[in-house]
Every structure is written in structure tokens, then in C-alpha cells.
Amino acid sequence: MADTTLVNFRLDQGTKRSMEGICRDLGMSMTTAFTLFAKKVDRERRIPFDVSLDGPVAQAPVTIASNYADPAVIVEDAVRVFGEGPAARRALDGASLTVRRGEFVAVMGASGSGKSTLLHILGGVDTPTSGRVVVDGMDLSTLGADALALFRRHTVGLVYQFHNLVPFLTARDNIELPVRFDGTKADPAAMAELLELLDIVDCEACLPSELSGGQQQRVAIARALVTRPAVVLADEPTGSLDRASGARVVELMGRARDRFGTTVVLVTHDEGVAAHADRVVRISDGRVVEEG
8 A cells, every 4th residue: 555644734825825716716615625635645645536525515506597598798887996985996987798608708908907807706706896797697796605606616617817726636636626626526528528628638647837837727727617617707818828828728718618608708918819709898997998
């Protein structure tokens, strides 16, 4: 029998930020995540996922309309104010947007224009000060904290510039995190299809440190897609990649959209990346000013 050891949870700041981001996006507390990870590992420190969370699996949130409603995204007069009094800042100032099901939309704008805030509100990571946001038939203002956690885990898939992969888990285990957090396992056939689609079959047993930046981002995209979400929200997913790797990532996101019918909303500052989208939306001073 192989020697075993316990995971050391004295995390460096980079790992801690990644873990916090993953837990936020998937609706999981850090305590529960550590309970999940604090199992014996083999000498190569690859953690076998042989655990299920205690307690019943939470039920999906009740929708205000049938799932897979069209449009997939409706934003009406969204306002998001940070701070109070003279220091208050309007990151969104009456933004409105409609995205049809299966559409690939790129959101562009200058730094500070509100594009990332808009994406965070669509993902239920942040809430608008006023206005209405409906995603896949769910009015997010009607969802409590538990329902929002399930919404982030099942209805939307979130992809960021810096991947947010758990460094001591293999690529495959990182991809399976959303379903593992539900106490289930990914369907083998569905996983095989996803790995092949994103060209990461040879990466599944590797740790993130053993992968290139482009491969890590494809693993992050696979994690966002593993639950077959209605909408994928990507915030500058090519920002840390060279041009060739970035183009490959966006091409594969388009291929995933075509295969699964997933709606994609992607924030970018790169005109070349935006050219892959069906439509480009431009935002300025917290308002959508152009749709093409």
C-alpha cells in the first residue's frame, strides 16, 4: 500500500484567493471545501475524490418561468452603486441588455465602464442596487442566498482571467468540482465528450502547475461547462494569454456553444476576441451605448 499523508492547508496567498473564488462561484463555504479536501492523498499529492458531502443534496431553485426560456438574459435599468454619500460611485447607471438563448455576445468598454460589474450581477456574485435581472427565466432578486448558490453552480458557468484552479487537484478533479460539491459524480461519457471538445484529454491527470496558461484556461472552461449551464459568463478569459492561446480559447468556447447550445456572454477589451462573437455590446459610464 502506498504511503499517505495529510494535505497541508497552510495556503499561500495565491492559492487562498483561488479557493475563495471557487467557493464563492460554486456556493460553497471554505469550511466545507476544506472538509472535502482534507483527506489522505498519495505521495504525488493528487487527491482522490472518493467522498460525498454529508447531508441531503440541495434542490434546484424554483424558477419564475420554465428553464431554457428565451431570452436567456434580460437586464432592465440595472444600477449598481458602490459607497455612500460624496464617495458613492455608480458602476452601472441604468444598463439594459437582452441576450437570446444560444447567442455569443461580447461586451466591450474602457476600464471602469461597468462591464465586469454587469457580468458579476448576471452571475449572482453581486446584486444591483436597483433594476431587474432575469437569467434563464429566474428573477435573481427573488432568490435567497441558498438559491443563489445553486444558481451559480448549475445555471451559470463562470470563467475568469486567472483560472481559479485548485493547485493540488488534477485537471479532471478541478473540472468535476461543481458536481462533487453536490455530492455526485460527473457522467463518464459527458466528461469524455467535454475533454475531447476542449482538447484537454492528455491533461486530465496533470496538476495546474504542469499545464500551460492556455491549457489551464481550457480546464476552467470545462469546469464552467460540466453542469451544462444555460449561460457561460467569461470575464477577460484571454487577458493573461498570448494571442495564439487566446484565439484558441475563444474558438473552443464557440465550439462548446455550438455543441451544447450554451449562451455565452464574454467581457473583453480585445477587438480580435470580440470578432468571434455573434454580436458586440459596448458599455460606457455604466450604460449600454451600442449593440451591433
